[in-house]
Amino acid sequence: MKKVLFNRKAAQELLDATRYYDNELSGLGSEFYHVIQRALFLISRYPEIGSEIKLNMRRFVLARFPYYIIYRLLPDGYIRILAIAHKNKNLKIKLAQAVSISSSGHRGFA
Numbered sequence: 001m002k003k004v005l006f007n008r009k010a011a012q013e014l015l016d017a018t019r020y021y022d023n024e025l026s027g028l029g030s031e032f033y034h035v036i037q038r039a040l041f042l043i044s045r046y047p048e049i050g051s052e053i054k055l056n057m058r059r060f061v062l063a064r065f066p067y068y069i070i071y072r073l074l075p076d077g078y079i080r081i082l083a084i085a086h087k088n089k090n091l092k093i094k095l096a097q098a099v100s101i102s103s104s105g106h107r108g109f110a
Contacts, residue, residue, distance in 0.1 A: 001044045001045050002044050002047055002077055002078060002079050003044070003077075003078050003079070004040050004043065004044050004071075004078075004079045004080075004081060005078055005079065005080050005081065006080075006081045007080065007081060007082055007083075009082075009083070010070075010081045010082055010083050010084050011081075013083060013084040013085065014033075014036060014084045017032060017067065017084060017086075018030075018032055018033050021065075031064075032065055032067075035062055035063075035064050035065055036062070036067075036069070036084065039060055039062055039069055040069070040081070042060070043060055043069065043071060043079060044079060047073050047079055048073075050069070050071065053070070056072055056073045056074075057070065057071070057072045057073075057082070058070070058071055058072075058073070059071075061087075066086060066087040066088070067084060067085060067086055067087065068085055068087060069081060069083070069084055069085075070082045070083040070085060
């Protein structure tokens with residue numbers, strides 16, 4: 001399994017979406033977070049599971065929620081999460097944002 005790192009922006013997007021769902025319905029935020037954790041486990045175990053959208057950049061679509069995870073496979077064996085994005089967001093805009101912040105700070109995922 002490869003280690004997963006979050007960009008700061010992606011970590012904030014995860015927190016924002018989790019809070020949004022919790023405000024909509026008690027417990028739904030926890031369910032969303034669980035779905036994200038499961039997706040991150042699959043990505044860390046099978047890094048090429050997502051659809052390739054650019055060189056070394058992939059997108060994993062969540063089944064239960066209208067979100068996808070944009071991530072990059074790094075040469076050192078790590079996986080960097082670039083965005084946790086709603087499907088209604090323009091993918092080209094999210095990619096441009098993800099590429100521009102791909103070298104910014106990150107957080108590990110346990």
